[in-house]
Amino acid sequence: MNADAKEFQIPSNLNASTPPEKRGASRDRVRLMVMDRTTGKTIHGQFTDLASYLKPGDLLVMNNSRTIPSVLRGKQGTCNVEIRLSRQLSDRQWDALVLNGLCKIGEMLILENGITATIIGNGSERPLVRLLFSKGGVELFNMIFQFGEPIRYEYIDTTWPLETYQTVYATIPGSVEMASAGRAFSWRLINHLKKKGVQTTFLQLHAGLSYYGDDHWPTPSKHPEQFHISEQTTEIVNRTRKDGGRVIAVGTTVVRALESASDHKGQVTPQDRLTDLYIKEGYPLKVVDGLLTGFHEPEASHLHLLTAFIKKDYLLKSYHEALGHEYLWHEFGDMNLILPMENE
Structure with missing residues (x-):
């Protein structure tokens, strides 16, 4: 991705340095860009309209690891x-x-x-x-x-309290950085999704450092992370797949955990262990159909993972479109949903 992404640079004004709540909005009042995995078509909307892109029987799998002041x-x-x-x-x-x-x-x-x-x-x-x-x-x-204090990278120039770096459903302490793909969820939105027939379940993957500084990012294969998937969650995931629902990961951490816990047929089993799985272009996804995530830097392994969901050309084209529409990057920024949508 790095060579192709040299032209892809994030202007400093698109680095979200302030949480939506401090910008006069609720945490779920961010924007949402939806990508069709099959065609690369994009739709621009609001995160509060997430339910309109999901169907009854779809399953959102969330990481409820809680951020520590690391x-x-x-x-x-x-x-x-x-x-x-x-x-x-x-x-x-x-x-x-x-x-x-x-x-x-x-x-x-x-x-x-x-x-x-x-x-x-x-x-x-x-x-x-x-x-x-x-x-x-x-x-x-x-x-x-x-x-301790929460990790604050150079694009954030204000000291925010630890609660700013938590999802509303975070319960199990262990992540040194927030599982940020879920930050935009409010309980109001989660309850709205449930009323529409969208299922939710949780796992834990304790996220490690995503950046070492001085333009040095972790090597995924040398960056193991601890995850736990309960029997209850595996039952919901396996039943959803059997019933034809889509399994949608809220964050790259959830993709890594689910794919690590599945066999070659996509059957997930309860597990509590480390994973060093590196998902990139060409990886055959066995469990996860869609991904809800933020916008990632060109050098980050999180962005490489997205190419397992959507063609690299489509992804880069969509990211350029997001830059043109001035979507905000990083943990306080806007959201991106990648789904198979053709013929819906």
């Missing part, structure tokens, strides 16, 4: 350091990005409440390192939630 401040000797947690490995070990510090094995970082973190090795890929905290369990998480 940016910690500390000291390394006399130097201030910033730690961005990426993935929990055990009660006391995390993969993390350490900024402004010396990333050598044995180096100790001093945090709040008397807690320290020692660099004990390399993380799953560079520039991540493996940290061993001096405390675990409730003590460590209390420190994280008391002193």
Whole structure:
């Protein structure tokens, strides 16, 4: 995608730096661009009209992982350091990005409440390192939630509270970044969809860092993420497919989890494990029919995943159209629905 996407650049005025609620609207008052997977045709509308593009019996699968305040401040000797947690490995070990510090094995970082973190090795890929905290369990998480901050990338110039980085249905803490495709949902809209016969269910995939800084993005195959799919959710997904309904993932994290948990026939089973599945152009989707997501940078692996749903040419054409219509990018921005719509 990178070579084809050089012409695709996001003007700074289209980087959504402010949540809709702070722009005088509700969180579901964002725009929606709908793409037909088959023809590439686009429709421009509002997210509150989502039900008009779905049918009774369709299933929305949502990621209810809750965002933690994963940016910690500390000291390394006399130097201030910033730690961005990426993935929990055990009660006391995390993969993390350490900024402004010396990333050598044995180096100790001093945090709040008397807690320290020692660099004990390399993380799953560079520039991540493996940290061993001096405390675990409730003590460590209390420190994280008391002193940590949500990750804020350079296009956001205001400090927003942690609740700004949650979906309304987030319940299971673990993601270091918000599962942002679901942010635009309000309970009012979810209830409206249910009244129209659209089903909903949940899984958890704890999202790791999506960006390391300095134009460095994670390598998907070296970026495992923990996911959990319950027996109840697998039953709903499998029944929907059997009954001819469409399974629509709310976010790329949901696609990754569902496809990781399915066999070659698309039958999903309950699972609780890591996945390093990399979905890109040519990947044969077995479970998921449609995708609701935000708009992604050309370098991001999330954008590569979209080419498993729609031809690259159609995708790039639609993204240029979105730029022309001034859709907003990133977690506080507008939404994109990719669905098979032909002959409906």
